[in-house]
Amino acid sequence: MERGVGEGQGEESGGAVGELRRSWQSWAEGHGEYQRRNPFSSEGGLPGRPALAPRGDPAYGRPPEGSxxxxxxxxxxxxxxxxxxxxxxxxxxxxxxxxxxxxxxxxxxxxxxxxxxxxxxxxxxxxxxxxxxxxxxxxxxxxxxxxxxxxxxxx
Incomplete structure (x- = not known):
């Protein structure tokens, strides 16, 4: 059985479109992780890092203790x-x-x-x-x- 142009060359079999999709997905996951670690993004803050001290707190504007x-x-x-x-x-x-x-x-x-x-x-x-x-x-x-x-x- 012969395949037509574009048949079987999608995401499943690794064609150009599938490769592009995987590349984009990989970038998006990496960028999402970057944003989660970026303290300046809206998702900012490092996992496992204590939240920043609120204004008025003696620790406000100071680096985390022991860092x-x-x-x-x-x-x-x-x-x-x-x-x-x-x-x-x-x-x-x-x-x-x-x-x-x-x-x-x-x-x-x-x-x-x-x-x-x-x-x-x-x-x-x-x-x-x-x-x-x-x-x-x-x-x-x-x-x-x-x-x-x-x-x-x-x-």
Whole structure:
């Protein structure tokens, strides 16, 4: 018995249409799985992962406890803490002790000294001020413009 064109070449026997259908189905299943794991999709969230904390909860905006993201954050916090300590040592070694007994240095002098150690001196200074370790005038310090601003070590 002869087959006509298109007969027996559908989904069941692996013809071009059947292959296309299987390929599409495979992609759709894979994409569905991707969407279930994608925290930004409407189906978002990882299976087995706790739901995100609601606003107002102390855990809101924080990575899940014990996660690699939490560990990376702790490592970064520790690294910045060491850089702040190093900045204080540089101020102590390059600055001059004033009448009040505190060590001070100008931003220009600190920048010239510290730039060889780190190109993040302004960010580290802001962090040190946030923690009450240094004092200086202004919101942000700019090389050239703020070279005469005095930075005082408070510890």
């Amino acid at each position: 690699r993201t939490e560990q990376r954050g702790k490592d970064a916090h520790s690294h910045v803490g060491r850089e702040v300590e190093e900045l204080c040592l540089v101020i102590r070694s390059t600055g001059r002790r004033g009448d009040d007994g505190r060590v001070s240095v100008t931003f220009g002098q600190l920048f010239e000294t510290y730039v060889t150690i780190s190109n993040k001196v302004v960010g580290i200074l802001l962090r040190a001020r946030k923690h009450g370790l240094v004092r200086f005038e202004g919101e942000m310090l700019w090389q050239g413009k703020d070279d005469d601003v005095v930075i005082t070590l408070l510890e």
